[in-house]
Amino acid sequence: MVVLRTRDEIEKMKRPNQVVANILNELVGLCRPGVSTFELEEKSRELVEKYKVKSAFYQYRGYPDFLCASLNEEVVHGIPSKQKVLREGDIISLDFGVIDNGFYGDAALTAPVGKISDALKKLLAVGSEALRRAIEQCRPGNHLSDIARAVQTWAEDNGFSVVRDFVGHGIGRNLHEDPQVPNFGIPKPNVRLREGMVLALEPMLNMGTWRVKILDDGWTVVTEDGQPSAHFEHTVAVTGNGPLVLSRAN
Ligand code: MF3
Ligand code: CO
Numbered sequence: 377m378v379v380l381r382t383r384d385e386i387e388k389m390k391r392p393n394q395v396v397a398n399i400l401n402e403l404v405g406l407c408r409p410g411v412s413t414f415e416l417e418e419k420s421r422e423l424v425e426k427y428k429v430k431s432a433f434y435q436y437r438g439y440p441d442f443l444c445a446s447l448n449e450e451v452v453h454g455i456p457s458k459q460k461v462l463r464e465g466d467i468i469s470l471d472f473g474v475i476d477n478g479f480y481g482d483a484a485l486t487a488p489v490g491k492i493s494d495a496l497k498k499l500l501a502v503g504s505e506a507l508r509r510a511i512e513q514c515r516p517g518n519h520l521s522d523i524a525r526a527v528q529t530w531a532e533d534n535g536f537s538v539v540r541d542f543v544g545h546g547i548g549r550n551l552h553e554d555p556q557v558p559n560f561g562i563p564k565p566n567v568r569l570r571e572g573m574v575l576a577l578e579p580m581l582n583m584g585t586w587r588v589k590i591l592d593d594g595w596t597v598v599t600e601d602g603q604p605s606a607h608f609e610h611t612v613a614v615t616g617n618g619p620l621v622l623s624r625a626n
Contacts, residue, residue, distance in 0.1 A: 378546060378554045380572030385479070386613045386620070389548070389574060392429060392474050392481030393611050393622035399423045400472055401625050403443070404487045409464045413445035416470070417456035424474060432473030432480050432551050439595065444471035444484075451580050451588050451597040451605040452484075452542055464490035467500065469607040473551060480551050482576045483623035484609035495583070496604060502534045503581045503606035510559070510577045514612050514619035516570055520555060520563040527559040527579045539580035539605070541588055542597065547576045547611055560586075569614050574622070578609035 381389070402423060403416050420443040424431055431442040439453075446454030446469040447462070454460075454469070462468060471484035486500055506527045513522040523544075531538050544557030555567045559579045582588075584603035591598060599605050613620040 378567060378573060379548055380570060381548055381574050381613070382572065385548070386572070386574065386615070388477060389479045389481065389611070389613070389622050392476035392479050393483065394481070395427045395429050395474050395476060396472050396481040396483045397623050397625035399427070400470055400483060400485060403470050404485070407462060407468050407487050407489055409462055409490050411462050412458050413447070413454065413456040413460040414458040416445055417441050417443045420472065429474040429476045432475050432482060436551060442472070445469070446471070446596070446607065448604045449599045449602045451539060451582070451599060452607055453595045453597050455593060455595055462489045465492050467492060467496055467604055467606065469605070471607065471609065478549055480547050480549070481623055482547055482551060482609060482611050484578060484607050486606040486608065498534070499536065499581060499583055499604060499606050502531060502536055503579065504608050506530050506579045506581060507577060507608040507610060510579060511610060511612050511619045511621060514569060514575065514614045516614060516616065518569045519566050520557060520569070521566050523577065524558050524560055524563055528561070531579070531581050536581045536583060537586035539582060539588055540586055542580060544576050544578045544609070546574065548574055571614055571616050573614040574611065575614070576609060576611050578607060580605060580607045
Protein backbone atom coordinates (compact mmCIF):
# COMPACT_ATOMS: atom_id res chain seq x y z
CA MET A 377 0.00 0.00 0.00
CA VAL A 378 1.45 3.33 -1.07
CA VAL A 379 0.92 6.12 1.46
CA LEU A 380 0.29 9.66 0.19
CA ARG A 381 1.70 12.41 2.38
CA THR A 382 -0.09 15.67 3.09
CA ARG A 383 1.67 18.97 2.48
CA ASP A 384 2.17 19.26 6.22
CA GLU A 385 3.80 15.83 6.37
CA ILE A 386 6.09 16.68 3.45
CA GLU A 387 6.98 19.86 5.32
CA LYS A 388 7.94 17.72 8.33
CA MET A 389 10.12 15.50 6.15
CA LYS A 390 12.31 18.47 5.26
CA ARG A 391 14.24 18.53 8.54
CA PRO A 392 15.45 14.90 8.65
CA ASN A 393 16.43 15.14 5.00
CA GLN A 394 18.24 18.45 5.43
CA VAL A 395 20.10 16.98 8.39
CA VAL A 396 21.14 14.01 6.25
CA ALA A 397 22.31 16.40 3.52
CA ASN A 398 24.39 18.39 6.01
CA ILE A 399 25.91 15.30 7.60
CA LEU A 400 26.84 13.79 4.22
CA ASN A 401 28.36 17.11 3.25
CA GLU A 402 30.55 17.15 6.37
CA LEU A 403 31.55 13.52 5.90
CA VAL A 404 32.55 14.08 2.27
CA GLY A 405 34.86 16.83 3.48
CA LEU A 406 36.73 14.21 5.54
CA CYS A 407 37.22 11.73 2.68
CA ARG A 408 40.98 12.08 2.24
CA PRO A 409 43.73 9.47 1.91
CA GLY A 410 44.59 7.93 5.30
CA VAL A 411 41.13 8.32 6.86
CA SER A 412 39.40 5.10 7.89
CA THR A 413 35.69 4.47 7.40
CA PHE A 414 35.56 3.93 11.20
CA GLU A 415 36.56 7.58 11.64
CA LEU A 416 33.72 8.59 9.29
CA GLU A 417 31.34 6.51 11.41
CA GLU A 418 32.56 8.26 14.58
CA LYS A 419 32.03 11.67 13.00
CA SER A 420 28.54 10.67 11.86
CA ARG A 421 27.60 9.65 15.43
CA GLU A 422 28.85 12.99 16.72
CA LEU A 423 26.76 14.86 14.15
CA VAL A 424 23.62 12.82 14.88
CA GLU A 425 23.97 13.90 18.49
CA LYS A 426 24.62 17.51 17.51
CA TYR A 427 21.47 17.70 15.37
CA LYS A 428 19.41 15.85 18.02
CA VAL A 429 18.09 13.25 15.57
CA LYS A 430 18.23 9.44 15.60
CA SER A 431 20.03 7.12 13.22
CA ALA A 432 17.71 5.41 10.75
CA PHE A 433 20.17 2.59 10.03
CA TYR A 434 21.56 1.65 13.47
CA GLN A 435 20.06 -1.74 14.41
CA TYR A 436 17.76 -1.65 11.37
CA ARG A 437 17.45 -5.40 10.74
CA GLY A 438 20.54 -5.68 12.92
CA TYR A 439 22.75 -3.25 10.95
CA PRO A 440 25.61 -2.49 13.40
CA ASP A 441 26.42 1.16 12.60
CA PHE A 442 25.02 4.60 11.75
CA LEU A 443 26.81 4.98 8.40
CA CYS A 444 27.10 2.77 5.33
CA ALA A 445 30.54 3.35 3.77
CA SER A 446 31.19 1.35 0.61
CA LEU A 447 34.63 1.47 -1.04
CA ASN A 448 35.33 0.87 -4.75
CA GLU A 449 33.81 -2.55 -5.64
CA GLU A 450 31.53 -2.36 -2.60
CA VAL A 451 28.10 -1.36 -3.86
CA VAL A 452 26.11 -0.59 -0.69
CA HIS A 453 25.88 -1.48 3.02
CA GLY A 454 29.64 -1.36 3.65
CA ILE A 455 30.24 -1.65 7.41
CA PRO A 456 32.67 0.98 8.74
CA SER A 457 35.99 -0.46 9.91
CA LYS A 458 39.40 0.67 11.21
CA GLN A 459 40.87 -1.68 8.63
CA LYS A 460 39.27 0.21 5.75
CA VAL A 461 41.51 3.16 5.08
CA LEU A 462 40.85 5.49 2.13
CA ARG A 463 43.62 5.69 -0.45
CA GLU A 464 44.26 8.17 -3.23
CA GLY A 465 42.29 7.10 -6.31
CA ASP A 466 39.50 5.31 -4.41
CA ILE A 467 35.81 6.09 -4.64
CA ILE A 468 33.71 5.97 -1.49
CA SER A 469 29.93 5.70 -1.28
CA LEU A 470 28.37 7.21 1.84
CA ASP A 471 24.76 6.36 2.68
CA PHE A 472 23.04 7.96 5.66
CA GLY A 473 19.58 8.08 7.21
CA VAL A 474 18.00 9.76 10.24
CA ILE A 475 14.65 10.07 12.00
CA ASP A 476 13.36 13.43 13.18
CA ASN A 477 9.99 13.90 14.79
CA GLY A 478 8.75 10.54 13.45
CA PHE A 479 9.87 11.09 9.85
CA TYR A 480 12.78 9.60 7.95
CA GLY A 481 15.41 11.12 5.70
CA ASP A 482 17.72 9.04 3.48
CA ALA A 483 20.40 9.99 0.96
CA ALA A 484 23.67 8.76 -0.46
CA LEU A 485 26.48 9.83 -2.74
CA THR A 486 29.77 8.58 -4.06
CA ALA A 487 32.82 10.80 -3.67
CA PRO A 488 36.37 10.66 -5.06
CA VAL A 489 39.36 10.27 -2.71
CA GLY A 490 42.04 12.63 -4.01
CA LYS A 491 42.75 12.27 -7.73
CA ILE A 492 40.83 9.49 -9.45
CA SER A 493 41.09 7.96 -12.94
CA ASP A 494 39.10 9.32 -15.87
CA ALA A 495 37.13 6.06 -15.95
CA LEU A 496 36.04 6.56 -12.33
CA LYS A 497 35.27 10.23 -12.98
CA LYS A 498 32.93 9.11 -15.72
CA LEU A 499 31.28 6.52 -13.45
CA LEU A 500 30.56 9.21 -10.84
CA ALA A 501 29.35 11.77 -13.38
CA VAL A 502 27.05 9.28 -15.10
CA GLY A 503 25.79 7.98 -11.74
CA SER A 504 24.93 11.40 -10.43
CA GLU A 505 23.28 12.36 -13.72
CA ALA A 506 21.28 9.07 -13.57
CA LEU A 507 19.83 10.23 -10.25
CA ARG A 508 19.07 13.67 -11.71
CA ARG A 509 17.21 12.03 -14.59
CA ALA A 510 15.29 9.78 -12.19
CA ILE A 511 14.27 12.82 -10.12
CA GLU A 512 13.06 14.58 -13.25
CA GLN A 513 10.49 11.77 -13.75
CA CYS A 514 8.89 12.28 -10.32
CA ARG A 515 5.73 13.96 -11.57
CA PRO A 516 2.06 13.08 -11.11
CA GLY A 517 0.83 10.85 -13.96
CA ASN A 518 4.22 9.31 -14.70
CA HIS A 519 4.88 5.71 -13.66
CA LEU A 520 7.69 3.90 -11.87
CA SER A 521 8.70 2.61 -15.31
CA ASP A 522 9.60 6.18 -16.33
CA ILE A 523 12.13 6.32 -13.48
CA ALA A 524 13.52 2.87 -14.29
CA ARG A 525 13.84 3.65 -17.99
CA ALA A 526 15.47 7.03 -17.39
CA VAL A 527 18.18 5.42 -15.26
CA GLN A 528 18.74 2.27 -17.27
CA THR A 529 18.95 3.85 -20.73
CA TRP A 530 21.29 6.60 -19.51
CA ALA A 531 23.55 4.15 -17.64
CA GLU A 532 23.71 1.55 -20.39
CA ASP A 533 24.14 4.09 -23.21
CA ASN A 534 27.21 5.23 -21.28
CA GLY A 535 28.60 1.71 -20.96
CA PHE A 536 27.65 1.01 -17.33
CA SER A 537 25.24 -1.50 -15.81
CA VAL A 538 22.45 -1.04 -13.28
CA VAL A 539 22.24 -3.09 -10.07
CA ARG A 540 19.03 -5.15 -9.92
CA ASP A 541 19.12 -6.81 -6.53
CA PHE A 542 18.73 -3.53 -4.63
CA VAL A 543 16.17 -0.84 -5.38
CA GLY A 544 14.81 2.47 -4.16
CA HIS A 545 11.76 2.72 -1.93
CA GLY A 546 8.95 4.77 -0.54
CA ILE A 547 9.92 6.59 2.67
CA GLY A 548 8.05 8.50 5.37
CA ARG A 549 7.20 7.18 8.83
CA ASN A 550 9.35 4.15 7.99
CA LEU A 551 12.70 3.89 6.26
CA HIS A 552 11.33 1.46 3.70
CA GLU A 553 7.74 1.81 2.53
CA ASP A 554 5.92 0.81 -0.64
CA PRO A 555 6.51 1.07 -3.50
CA GLN A 556 9.82 -0.53 -4.40
CA VAL A 557 11.58 1.66 -6.96
CA PRO A 558 13.73 -0.41 -9.32
CA ASN A 559 16.19 1.25 -11.69
CA PHE A 560 15.80 -1.23 -14.55
CA GLY A 561 13.12 -2.99 -16.58
CA ILE A 562 9.39 -2.55 -16.03
CA PRO A 563 8.53 -2.42 -12.33
CA LYS A 564 5.82 -4.75 -11.01
CA PRO A 565 3.53 -3.23 -9.95
CA ASN A 566 4.16 -0.32 -12.28
CA VAL A 567 2.70 2.20 -9.84
CA ARG A 568 1.39 5.49 -11.21
CA LEU A 569 3.01 8.45 -9.47
CA ARG A 570 0.68 10.76 -7.55
CA GLU A 571 1.02 13.98 -5.68
CA GLY A 572 2.10 13.22 -2.11
CA MET A 573 4.26 10.17 -2.85
CA VAL A 574 7.70 10.39 -1.31
CA LEU A 575 10.36 8.19 -2.86
CA ALA A 576 13.98 7.45 -2.06
CA LEU A 577 15.53 7.11 -5.53
CA GLU A 578 18.85 5.32 -5.39
CA PRO A 579 20.43 4.15 -8.63
CA MET A 580 23.55 1.98 -8.25
CA LEU A 581 25.75 1.84 -11.37
CA ASN A 582 28.51 -0.71 -11.94
CA MET A 583 31.47 -0.41 -14.27
CA GLY A 584 31.25 -4.09 -15.18
CA THR A 585 28.51 -6.64 -14.58
CA TRP A 586 25.29 -5.71 -12.79
CA ARG A 587 25.62 -8.85 -10.72
CA VAL A 588 26.42 -8.47 -7.04
CA LYS A 589 26.99 -10.72 -4.03
CA ILE A 590 26.81 -10.30 -0.26
CA LEU A 591 29.95 -10.90 1.80
CA ASP A 592 30.09 -13.23 4.81
CA ASP A 593 29.51 -10.30 7.20
CA GLY A 594 25.89 -10.56 5.99
CA TRP A 595 25.79 -6.92 4.85
CA THR A 596 28.49 -5.71 2.50
CA VAL A 597 27.27 -5.90 -1.10
CA VAL A 598 30.09 -6.13 -3.67
CA THR A 599 30.16 -6.43 -7.45
CA GLU A 600 30.57 -10.00 -8.61
CA ASP A 601 33.48 -9.08 -10.92
CA GLY A 602 35.27 -6.78 -8.45
CA GLN A 603 34.84 -3.70 -10.65
CA PRO A 604 33.84 -0.40 -9.01
CA SER A 605 30.32 0.78 -8.31
CA ALA A 606 28.68 4.16 -7.60
CA HIS A 607 25.53 4.98 -5.62
CA PHE A 608 23.55 8.22 -5.54
CA GLU A 609 20.34 8.68 -3.53
CA HIS A 610 17.86 11.45 -2.81
CA THR A 611 14.52 11.53 -1.02
CA VAL A 612 12.06 13.19 -3.40
CA ALA A 613 8.42 14.24 -3.02
CA VAL A 614 6.06 14.10 -6.02
CA THR A 615 4.18 17.42 -6.03
CA GLY A 616 1.88 19.30 -8.37
CA ASN A 617 4.79 21.65 -9.03
CA GLY A 618 7.11 18.81 -10.02
CA PRO A 619 9.79 16.94 -8.08
CA LEU A 620 10.78 18.35 -4.69
CA VAL A 621 14.19 17.08 -3.59
CA LEU A 622 13.99 17.01 0.20
CA SER A 623 17.55 15.82 0.81
CA ARG A 624 19.43 18.40 -1.23
CA ALA A 625 21.76 20.60 0.82
CA ASN A 626 20.93 24.31 0.74
N1 MF3 B 1 19.84 3.75 1.77
C1 MF3 B 1 19.85 2.35 2.11
C2 MF3 B 1 18.45 1.82 1.96
O1 MF3 B 1 17.57 2.60 1.84
C3 MF3 B 1 20.40 2.15 3.45
C4 MF3 B 1 19.89 1.04 4.29
S1 MF3 B 1 21.15 0.51 5.27
C5 MF3 B 1 20.49 -0.28 6.59
O2 MF3 B 1 18.21 0.65 1.90
F1 MF3 B 1 21.45 -0.44 7.42
F2 MF3 B 1 19.58 0.45 7.14
F3 MF3 B 1 19.98 -1.41 6.21
CO1 CO C 1 17.44 4.26 0.75
